Amino acid sequence: MKTTKCFSLLLILLYLLSGCSDDDDYSDVDGLPPTISLASSxxxxxxxREFLIEAKIEDKDGLRSINLKNAAFQLDKTIDLTLDSIVYSFDLSYKFKTAKTLEGDNFPLEITTTDLGGRTTTETITVTMDGDFTSPVFTLAPDNDITVLLKSETRLNIKFTVEDDKALSIVYINIPELDYSQEVTTFTNSGKALVYDDPLTLPSKLATYNLEIRAVDKAGHETVKNSIITVSEMPDFPKMYLADVATVEELNSDVFGVPMRIERTAAYEYKANYYNEKAGTEIFFLPQKSDFTPICFGLDPVDNTKLTDDPSIAQPIVLTQANVYYEITFNVQTAAYNIKTYSIADAIDPVPHKFGSVSLDTWGDGGSWLQEFYFGYMTSSPKEVVKFKQDATNPHLYSLSAPLALEAGEKMNFIIHNWHSDGWWNYCTWRVDDSDEPETFGYYGNFKNPLWTKPNTTLDNWAKPTVKQTGSYKLYFDAHLGRGKLVRE
Known part of the structure; x- marks a missing residue:
């Protein structure tokens, strides 16, 4: 009896020394709860936006699990660490994306870890919604190259608008050759925007100046805009644009296409072809895209048979006929211009087949394959073309029925292409002249209307413009002109 009691006491003592465990292979080493070292609190x-939760978690007895919890995020994630061998140290790196509709400023996120002995430790990370990840954006900015005509009084308006999604800190404006240096620290729209307009008188001599505008936000992100200002006699502009809008804001609120690029036909000579939907449309011609200054070609108020380049006196050219194409030619040296019209029926486009028809000579061998022929906006595959709507009055004119919801900073990637159930087949498609700043759409298709004599473009450029302002945009395309525009609704 005495021997039995001693044996029982020995078993109890051994049990207590070995520790308690749910696992046959487990025994306490130090009996302490686990430790959590946060990368940041x-x-x-x-x-x-997606964010990263990082921490180093350790326990000498072995880790069982880690739980991440926040009710507002609908986050309750448990990571099981007992699936393989015993884990004594774990580097937590967990990505999580909050909902766009989340409301609130800061949220406690709990990290709770449990060891194999059942002991727990909890640390809390504060997740705030005040992060700044976006650089300032110029919603209106001077062109890269600015020409100022030499006058007895040579003037240039330094004009731009810069915005930040959180808050601007400082904006620098410098023209070192003129000792022009400005720093702006006062902003509108709760510190998010700056509208700058400073009329500057330049020396009346041929010269070149460098303009730098640097915008910095509160988080230190910066955006720089550089322009070369050239004071000269009337130059032979390599590019010219037609503006059919009334304000500088409208010139700059598009993704592309406004103002509309026109054709340079010879030295100092230009030709604009334009479809006029409504009588009374007013237009000007601009050698710069972003502003009506410093040069704007319009009717001379003293002599309407000529154009003037002075934006302070230029009057609009008024297009009086609706639903016709206009062709306007002009010479910036002589100021002479000529206007004529032609009908929609006389306009030709390269589209090889009736839009919306169901009989198509797929391989150009006289056969037919029944499918609906159409083309439209394509971002990935011809199987996923978003169908254009053809205008009821002008069959050369197309548009997307539904607007595109685009975000500031988003880089697009698309072409205009025919639909085909088999995938790639360039029956009827267009590419752009410049991916980053598309101005013209060149026909790239294998088949085309035999009356269309212009050569196909050899540039396989997808349109990849960057969106400046978040909003809803409508896409329009004129197959006769090879011009598209993406404008805010």
Missing amino acids: TIQTEPG
């Missing part, structure tokens, strides 16, 4: 993000 605060994470800055914003609604709809």
